[in-house]
Amino acid sequence: GNSVTQMEGPVTLSEEAFLTINCTYTATGYPSLFWYVQYPGEGLQLLLKATKADDKGSNKGFEATYRKETTSFHLEKGSVQVSDSAVYFCALEGSNYKLTFGKGTLLTVNP
């Protein structure tokens, strides 16, 4: 079956530091890949997505590239802000639009 493995947290960074959260997946076929973000007290929000190999999703300074050869979709941001503090989930979309999630990574950015 499908599965997503992402870097265990928590991750604590200082403002303006570089962020990488690793995500790898196992799936049949060529799924779409997503990063979701969950701010405290809120529902998950789509951060970015990529639908095919070598696609790069980007939003709010975050980027992730769909790497078929390494089955990875690592999330990166060059300079994090305090407001980026949240839980980040990597996910893939299988058949019937069903999402499979990783365990989530808590990011805390200190001023």
Place this chain on the structure above:
Amino acid sequence: GAVVSQHPSWVICKSGTSVKIECRSLDFQATTMFWYRQFPKQSLMLMATSNEGSKATYEQGVEKDKFLINHASLTLSTLTVTSAHPEDSSFYICSGDSQYEQYFGPGTRLTVT
């Protein structure tokens, strides 16, 4: 973006009672809604997929008689946890599908004592 609400946001109930959780799409119509369950420090696990006007499709291992899902309209789906037990304590999250993107509710924390 599209907004999904859940009610209640948290609930405490006694073992053996039933609890209903509502999921509403506030500004869009959701033909399909999904229900997830999340344990502490675990990923969201899909429980079931519901389509408006038809029976829900449950994932393997999810007891359909325990977790009753009703999707009576394009803006409302309900999850009823029947005869709840402490092991049902969890965080329940719904999402609605709009134009092939899922929009998530903020979740409902259920504690069964």
